[in-house]
Amino acid sequence: MKNDRLLYCYLTALCLLGGVAGWGCSKSGSGETGQPVSPPDTVPVQSSGSSDVVLWLTNADRSALFEKQQVSLLFSGTAGSDPTITVDSTKTYQSIDGFGYCLTGGSAYLIHTLADDQRSALLHELFDTGTTAIGVSYLRISIGASDLSRSVFSYDDLATGETDLTLQHFDLGQDKLNLIPLLKEILAINPDIKILGSPWSAPAWMKTNGSPKGGSLDPQYYQVYADYLVKYIQAMKTNGIHIEAITPQNEPLNPDNNPSMVMQAADEAAFVARYLGPALKGAGLDTKVIVYDHNCDRPDYPLAVLADKGANAYVDGVAFHLYAGNIDVLSQVHDAFPDKNVYFTEQYTGGPGNFSGDLDWHVKNLIIGATRNWSRNVLEWNLASDPNYAPHTAGGCSNCMGALTIGNNIMRNVSYYIIASAAKFVRPGSVRIASNIPGSLQNVAFLRPDGKKVLIVLNDSASPQQFTISFDGKFVSSLLGAGAVGTYVW
Numbered sequence: 001m002k003n004d005r006l007l008y009c010y011l012t013a014l015c016l017l018g019g020v021a022g023w024g025c026s027k028s029g030s031g032e033t034g035q036p037v038s039p040p041d042t043v044p045v046q047s048s049g050s051s052d053v054v055l056w057l058t059n060a061d062r063s064a065l066f067e068k069q070q071v072s073l074l075f076s077g078t079a080g081s082d083p084t085i086t087v088d089s090t091k092t093y094q095s096i097d098g099f100g101y102c103l104t105g106g107s108a109y110l111i112h113t114l115a116d117d118q119r120s121a122l123l124h125e126l127f128d129t130g131t132t133a134i135g136v137s138y139l140r141i142s143i144g145a146s147d148l149s150r151s152v153f154s155y156d157d158l159a160t161g162e163t164d165l166t167l168q169h170f171d172l173g174q175d176k177l178n179l180i181p182l183l184k185e186i187l188a189i190n191p192d193i194k195i196l197g198s199p200w201s202a203p204a205w206m207k208t209n210g211s212p213k214g215g216s217l218d219p220q221y222y223q224v225y226a227d228y229l230v231k232y233i234q235a236m237k238t239n240g241i242h243i244e245a246i247t248p249q250n251e252p253l254n255p256d257n258n259p260s261m262v263m264q265a266a267d268e269a270a271f272v273a274r275y276l277g278p279a280l281k282g283a284g285l286d287t288k289v290i291v292y293d294h295n296c297d298r299p300d301y302p303l304a305v306l307a308d309k310g311a312n313a314y315v316d317g318v319a320f321h322l323y324a325g326n327i328d329v330l331s332q333v334h335d336a337f338p339d340k341n342v343y344f345t346e347q348y349t350g351g352p353g354n355f356s357g358d359l360d361w362h363v364k365n366l367i368i369g370a371t372r373n374w375s376r377n378v379l380e381w382n383l384a385s386d387p388n389y390a391p392h393t394a395g396g397c398s399n400c401m402g403a404l405t406i407g408n409n410i411m412r413n414v415s416y417y418i419i420a421s422a423a424k425f426v427r428p429g430s431v432r433i434a435s436n437i438p439g440s441l442q443n444v445a446f447l448r449p450d451g452k453k454v455l456i457v458l459n460d461s462a463s464p465q466q467f468t469i470s471f472d473g474k475f476v477s478s479l480l481g482a483g484a485v486g487t488y489v490w
Helices: 005-016 105-112 116-127 179-189 219-238 265-282 300-307 329-336 355-372 414-423
Strands: 054-058 084-095 098-102 138-143 194-199 288-296 315-325 341-346 375-380 404-406 410-412 431-435 441-447 453-459 465-471 474-480 485-489
Touching (some): 054 414, 084 375, 084 441, 098 414, 105 116, 105 179, 105 404, 116 179, 138 179, 194 219, 194 341, 219 265, 265 288, 265 300, 288 300, 300 329, 315 329, 315 355, 329 341, 355 375, 355 441, 355 453, 375 414, 414 485, 453 465, 453 474
Parallel strands (some): 098 138, 098 375, 138 194, 288 315, 315 341
Antiparallel strands (some): 054 485, 084 431, 431 441, 453 485, 465 474
């Protein structure tokens, strides 16, 4: 809702006093969070009357930040002359697993160090499904360190020249300090949240270069590394955390991150077919194997892995990022192997960011683009960073801006609203349904398990757009400003 001056001053006073958990205030010039922002729908407003369709709005100029609009949107039997989005629930596509973030080690550290009441309120805002929450339903975590951890580590680090073929020294180590306790709190709020684990590197002693950065997995340690991943899943299960799926390697064609590890397509296929798949099956684990986990410019990689019959038998699907390539590559892979699932597992917003530009690009390409190209999820990278885009490793991403900035206050950045536009209402088990794209009105539609329909619309133009939503022979008119995102529910 648009705040008058009195409400603005009241919220600012809360922020200066330390505030309640979840209020965000900043005078930074980042273009992301230059005003106090409340959690969605926490301040009651007067209804303007009945409405068939509920609209939640995010404007490019931040005058509305995922706020429920008090407007009356009533279906009628008369179609106007405006561009029309026709939603057809009789044509169905893929099921949706969820929308969310990558909970990096650095994110976990920042959130876990909040005061208990502040952390609890924030976690409920993120992961609960109530009216004041955005309903995050999917998380990706790193297996060992990512480049947004406070330091580089694995679960079996040894001195140079040492090996541990039976993994007697395996220990979740640093993850026991912040990540695991935080995941337990999240699971207490949403026990059904899905968790994907991705390694940035095997332990250095298993690699060809003996370093956590670059190099490849030494073939003599393929079985040991498969056992290592099994041990990880079992150790997390002992802590009450179910790992829904793993990828064998994050960004397997990127040797420059810290940590990182190169794994060519033929090597990933061999690793999955002969070692990881059989190891998971032998341990009686139902954790899915999702391959590739890299950019849309190299569809040849996942297609090669899926073409390997041995690997194919163990692979649930393919994960993508979009730092290169085009999002329609997801459909190319789906069409080649329609029995395999497609996922979207990472995309960052770089600080200081541009709210309107980032909102437009991410909603168009990911929330709308990825799901229209068969993805079962959309995950933003990453959940939280501090005002200096830390923590990160030496050589890790130094401008990755979290959905939250956690410093003296908690600020909600553009990724928070990107994910909120879908996560709150497109619940797990929803199914994508048909809708057309008239002109600049980018959109995607879903049918929820409870029968409600959700239509997410981006006005991808430089001027306001009046348009009509058509469903089942009925019509309703709406208006979105330039660059605005509307989530329509009926």
